[in-house]
Amino acid sequence: MWLFVGGFAVSAVVFAFPISTLSNGIGLWINIAPGDMLVYTFLPGLLLNECLRIQFNSFKRYMAQALVLAFPVAILATALLVLFMLYGLGLGAGFGWTATHACLFGSVVMATDAVS
Numbered sequence: 001m002w003l004f005v006g007g008f009a010v011s012a013v014v015f016a017f018p019i020s021t022l023s024n025g026i027g028l029w030i031n032i033a034p035g036d037m038l039v040y041t042f043l044p045g046l047l048l049n050e051c052l053r054i055q056f057n058s059f060k061r062y063m064a065q066a067l068v069l070a071f072p073v074a075i076l077a078t079a080l081l082v083l084f085m086l087y088g089l090g091l092g093a094g095f096g097w098t099a100t101h102a103c104l105f106g107s108v109v110m111a112t113d114a115v116s
Helices: 002-016 020-030 034-053 056-088 091-095 099-109
Strands: none
Touching (some): 034 099, 056 091, 056 099, 091 099
């Protein structure tokens, strides 16, 4: 609830007293497409988290297995999820999702191993 109240207060101040840089930034976030929100908010945090946690020796040891086994399966599963999202759920026509947005969402939520 406090997040809603804080967002309302900031938008009221910005629209009442236009501060050039702040109001332009808030105006961009207000008009953002749902798929673009994934690119600008969630993806940088996910990539940074995994880049900081990776152990390079393990990465070198399992890279060949990942390229042969996990990578093609993840691509295939993402492609099937994109088709399901755009045509099965109808997110493309009514909600403004493009194939790029669906690919990004599918690759973020698609698990690459059977355990997770």
